Amino acid sequence: MNIFERISRLDRRWIYLILAAVVVITVMLKYETPIRISPEVRSVYDFVEAQPPGSYIHMAIDYDPGSLAEMHPMTYAIMEQALCRKLKIIMTALSPNGPGMAEQAMLDIMDSVKMHCGREVVYGKDIVFLGYKPYPGIVILSMGQNYRLSFPSDYYNTPLDSIDMMKGIANYGDVNGIILITGTSGVDYWISYANGRYNAPLAVGLTGVMAADYYPYLRSGQIFGLMGGMLGAAEYEKLVKRPGRAMEAMRVQVWTHIVIILFIIIGNIGYLISRRKGEVK
Amino acid sequence: MSWDTFLWTTLAVSLTLCTFSFLYRDNPFYKFSESLFVGVSAGYFVIILWYNGLVPTLFDRIWVDPSQQWYQIWSGGWWSGLVTGKWWYIIPGILGLLMWFRFSKKKGWISRYPIAFYIGIATGAAIPLEMQNRVNRQLADTLISPNFSAGFIAGISDIIIVLGVICGLFYFFFSVAHKGSFGAVAKMGIYILMIGFGASFGYTVMGRISLFIERVQSIRDWVRMGWDGGAGGIVVIWVVCLIVLLLVLLELMKYLRGRPSEGTAQ
Numbered sequence: 001m002n003i004f005e006r007i008s009r010l011d012r013r014w015i016y017l018i019l020a021a022v023v024v025i026t027v028m029l030k031y032e033t034p035i036r037i038s039p040e041v042r043s044v045y046d047f048v049e050a051q052p053p054g055s056y057i058h059m060a061i062d063y064d065p066g067s068l069a070e071m072h073p074m075t076y077a078i079m080e081q082a083l084c085r086k087l088k089i090i091m092t093a094l095s096p097n098g099p100g101m102a103e104q105a106m107l108d109i110m111d112s113v114k115m116h117c118g119r120e121v122v123y124g125k126d127i128v129f130l131g132y133k134p135y136p137g138i139v140i141l142s143m144g145q146n147y148r149l150s151f152p153s154d155y156y157n158t159p160l161d162s163i164d165m166m167k168g169i170a171n172y173g174d175v176n177g178i179i180l181i182t183g184t185s186g187v188d189y190w191i192s193y194a195n196g197r198y199n200a201p202l203a204v205g206l207t208g209v210m211a212a213d214y215y216p217y218l219r220s221g222q223i224f225g226l227m228g229g230m231l232g233a234a235e236y237e238k239l240v241k242r243p244g245r246a247m248e249a250m251r252v253q254v255w256t257h258i259v260i261i262l263f264i265i266i267g268n269i270g271y272l273i274s275r276r277k278g279e280v281k
Numbered sequence: 282m283s284w285d286t287f288l289w290t291t292l293a294v295s296l297t298l299c300t301f302s303f304l305y306r307d308n309p310f311y312k313f314s315e316s317l318f319v320g321v322s323a324g325y326f327v328i329i330l331w332y333n334g335l336v337p338t339l340f341d342r343i344w345v346d347p348s349q350q351w352y353q354i355w356s357g358g359w360w361s362g363l364v365t366g367k368w369w370y371i372i373p374g375i376l377g378l379l380m381w382f383r384f385s386k387k388k389g390w391i392s393r394y395p396i397a398f399y400i401g402i403a404t405g406a407a408i409p410l411e412m413q414n415r416v417n418r419q420l421a422d423t424l425i426s427p428n429f430s431a432g433f434i435a436g437i438s439d440i441i442i443v444l445g446v447i448c449g450l451f452y453f454f455f456s457v458a459h460k461g462s463f464g465a466v467a468k469m470g471i472y473i474l475m476i477g478f479g480a481s482f483g484y485t486v487m488g489r490i491s492l493f494i495e496r497v498q499s500i501r502d503w504v505r506m507g508w509d510g511g512a513g514g515i516v517v518i519w520v521v522c523l524i525v526l527l528l529v530l531l532e533l534m535k536y537l538r539g540r541p542s543e544g545t546a547q
Contacts (some may be wrong), residue, residue, distance in 0.1 A: 008537045018302045023490075027497050031330045067497030070488060096326045099333070101345035141406060152338055188415065192407075208488030212481040219442075220422035222414065229484055230491040258489045 007263075008270025011111065012236065015263060024139040026252040032243070033251045040218055041235040044203045044225035045094050048078065051176055055078075055245035056169065058200075060190065061105070062136070067183030067207050072105065073233035073246035074205040075181050079109045082242045083126060084117035088165050090147070090175060091129045094136040095184055100178040103129060103155065108157035116242070124163045131155030137189040144198035172200035186213050195222050206230060287510060290503045291517055297496050298525060305532070338376075342370045445473040 051057065061077060063071045093102040096102040107127055110121040121127060133139045142149040147169065153159045160166045172178065179202050180190050187204055195202040201224055206214060208229025210281055217223045228254065229238060233246035289408050297312035331492045376398055382391040429436030451463065452470030460466045507514030 003542065011506055018492075020493075023497050027501055042463045069492045096329060097322055099329060100325070129491060132329055133338070134330060134334045137403070138408065150338070152341070155333075157337070193415040196410050196418075208484040208491065209481070211484050212477070216419055216422070220418050222418065229488050230494075231487065245495065245498055248498070249491060252494045252497075253487060253490060256494075257486070260486060 004266055004273055006270075006271040007209060008066065008184050008267045008274070015222065017087055019256060019259060021218060022077070022255050023252055026255045027248075029251065030211065031251065033254055035231075035247065035250060037235050038227040038232075041232050042239065043237040044205075044227060045081070045236065047177060047201075047203060047225065048081050048087070048179075051082075051087050052087065053190050056088045056090060056093070056165075056175040056181045057082055057173070058090045058175045058178040060178060061091060061093045061098060061102040061206065062095045062180060062182035062184055063207075064095045064183070065101050067246070068101065069249075070207050070229050070233060070246075071183055071205065073230070074227055074236055074242050075105055076109060076244065077236045077240050077246075078111070078179055078205075079106075080116065080242065081120050083109065083121050084119060086119070088125075090166075091127065092139075092143075092151075093129075093132050094186055095182075096134075099155065101133040121237070124158075125165055125215050128163055128165055129155045130160075130274075136186045137193065139192045139252045140186075140189045141197065144172050144194060144200070151253075155166060162258075172198045175200070177201040177203065179203050179205070183207045184209070191217055191222050198259065203227075224262065284510075287503075287506055287514060287517070290499075290506065294500050294503045297500065298521075300456070301496075307372065339370055339374055342367045342375070430518075449473050470507060 022206070046055070048239070059075070059082075060073060061071075077090060089107060091102065093099045106127065110127070113119050113121050123129075130147065131152045131154065137148045147166070148160050151160060154163060166176070172194060178190065178194055180187060180202060182190075182204065183206070187206065187210070190202055190204070194200045203225035204214060204223050206229070208231075211226065211228030212239075214223070214226060218226050220245045225232070227233060230249050232248050237244045237247045243254040300546040302308055303311040352487045361404040376395040378435045378530070379395045380392050382388045397436075423442060425439065427436045427439040448466050448470035452459075452469070452474065457463055504518055
């Protein structure tokens with residue numbers, strides 16, 4: 001049995017161990033990986049940059065802690081950019097386990113904006129968090145008529161009409177666009193209902209697993225921007241010139257991908273040798 | 282360093298390590314973290330559903346008297362709250378309660394009425410919009426004429442997309458044998474599908490590795506937090522590391538004695 005055959009029959013736990021070692025070592029290293037900005041990520045950045053101060057955007061934080069690794073860097077980068085540009089943000093969280101995490105992110109971002117942009121973000125004047133409601137499809141449709149139908153009050157139980165920035169804001173027609181960050185299939189509702197029914201401009205940030213499936217909607221113009229997984233988040237961090245966890249993770253991604261590709265090549269060589277010997281049909 | 286934050290982070294790191302231990306083999310630490318996750322998620326979801334769903338969109342709409350909460354209906358004055366509120370919200374409330382008949386073998390049929398309402402409303406809202414936005418618009422966009430004004434590559438891409446879709450559809454047409462020119466087009470279809478699956482697989486690998494990287498980053502940040510926090514933090518880090526090391530050594534000794542425990546990595 002030669003080396004390739006031995007490796008192709010290796011206990012998978014050795015592969016886990018090698019990958020873990022590569023991740024741990026490269027997380028400790030400090031150097032920057034070159035990142036190319038794709039047009040679909042740039043269009044989200046350009047959209048936020050193009051909004052005049054005081055205009056409204058809707059941030060839909062539809063993910064739970066399981067997708068936090070890929071989604072949080074996008075949320076932080078976009079919301080910090082928007083709040084530094086003095087835009088007003090309406091936040092919702094339509095994933096059942098997401099509201100607590102979304103609230104924590106909002107508080108962190110408010111602190112971060114104060115630190116980096118010297119701007120005090122006031123809850124109720126610059127940002128409002130509406131929270132969670134069950135049945136995302138129905139909620140997305142009803143917000144197109146009036147936010148108050150699904151959210152008579154915000155996450156902290158304050159009636160929407162008592163909140164300064166929600167006065168005169170009825171539905172999607174009063175916000176300049178929706179940026180959806182999601183790890184769930186709820187993206188289909190946003191595309192069909194918010195964009196399809198109410199023509200709300202929509203951009204999406206998706207987990208890597210989902211990204212490839214939604215490029216057709218970019219081409220058809222149903223979404224105007226798409227950020228796919230950690231790479232999309234890293235591109236956005238680069239655009240806003242605030243390197244964070246996503247840019248750091250891309251360094252690790254490069255090395256882990258090299259290791260995975262090597263294992264795939266070695267495994268296939270071992271398979272071909274075994275097949276030639278007649279051990280595998 | 283805030284001790285409160287540090288201890289919660291220590292708990293998160295410990296549970297992360299418990300979960301990752303499954304990669305070696307199934308074990309009680311993994312079972313504990315799994316059960317804890319499922320229990321906490323379910324409990325959290327129920328409370329979120331109650332306070333973000335039922336209370337503001339049902340109970341608070343039925344009773345609007347600010348001095349009267351819905352759960353104080355028997356303490357007097359509830360009638361004024363009810364008549365000034367939107368009492369007709371009781372109807373969907375009753376429909377919701379009827380769902381619970383699902384658990385009864387004899388009266389289970391009653392639950393079909395609210396389900397019928399729900400499915401009727403959902404399909405009425407969904408079918409036209411889904412057809413329009415996820416079928417018709419995608420079809421129209423696929424069959425759009427090649428746009429060479431946007432550049433040569435863009436024009437070629439348009440042609441490839443149309444041909445790729447047609448080849449892919451040929452592959453799934455099983456009423457004719459995949460032979461001759463039909464077979465060649467179908468074979469091209471399977472190649473197109475494989476390219477699509479390859480793109481998805483590449484993104485999936487990146488996504489899964491991203492989850493692991495984030496956990497490693499969190500563990501690194503926890504170590505930094507403890508290290509910067511002085512002697513107490515360093516002691517906690519050492520205690521966690523020693524426990525992990527001890528468990529690894531115990532497992533290694535079992536392995537070296539030639540008595541590997543039951544259970545295998547999935």
